[in-house]
Amino acid sequence: MALSPVISRLIEALRCLPGVGPKSAQRMAFHLLQRNREAARELARVIEEAVAAVGRCESCRTLSEGALCPVCASPRRDPLILCVVETPADMAAIDASTGYRGMFFVLMGHLSPLDGIGPAELGLDQFERRLDGGGIAEVILATSATVEGEATAHYLAEMVRERGIRATRIAQGVPMGGELEFVDGGTLARAIAARRDAS
Template sequence: MLGSLPSFARLEAELSKLPGVGNKTAARLAFHLLRAPRQDVEALASALLEMKSKVRFCQQCFHISEQELCEICSNDGREAQKLCIVEEPQDLLAIERSRSFLGLYHVLHGALSPLDGIGPDDLKIPQLLQRLEQGQVDEVILATNFTVEGEATALYLAKILKEKGLRVSRLAHGIPTGSDLEYIDSGTVQQAVDGRREL
């Protein structure tokens, strides 16, 4: 029956492309939007278009921003000698929510995964190494996720960074193995940052 409603089917198809949204959830969301007041749907559509036109990645750390530099990189009150490396912008936000780190960040936009064909040049690792050449940073905190890929990325970076004479530490294992930082509560993230260990 819904096959005769191409506009509804198109919405379902687009929603099902979102991460974690299967066909049933897409249908549920589509029905919700169908029942929602027109102004709510227009506000959602407007927010999506505005985000797509305004939000980009910071030229220095690759976090999300509406300017060339994000709010963190442009904040002179941050500790520029400390650099925390995370996989994704969501991980950065998780650490910021814990209020346990006052330095700067570098977002890799993924983790090393040879089986998936993801190597160092597919991440923001060359930009990281170029950034470190400026000589401001003396401590690097590896805050990649505690997954196989995250651990491999941390070990790879630790080897390179130690050769450059930098102090390298890793978040403490208060965070469960196999978990993503964005889903961890702020208190646990703070403990992990405070209890980081040198590699």
């Protein structure tokens, strides 16, 4: 083997990143060592710091440095609406690209009994306490449009409606810019079934 042991270990360690195979890991390792040592040091520092500092938001369960995440801590958000998402990435995407300014609840996954992920793992006890605490008029179910996401949304909708709170599901249909010819059949069928009066 032509590589020093610590370089091999660096390549191996970089493979913990999602989507990084042996080839990209090697490319990243050489890049860090050949051209960008200061950035490499900074990356190591920030990873350490983030792993040590980041926990869960007490209110919405997203990844957060403080006890409350920036959204839950903000006085400008509308506390009447609660949007339930599967991951912190989904929360960031909705916050960044929609006009939504209500609160969030992050499941950190979806119901998946075969993988041992049930209501307790998704913090649904905390979700119930939040609903029972009052002051929530609508819960938007923004789980993925997958089988598991749909099942999770269905389960949550029951919990929400039982308490006399409005439960809504994000719209499904043809994506923006979607040419019908290239949209899959399932999506098309749903878009026809959920058609609305033309505006």
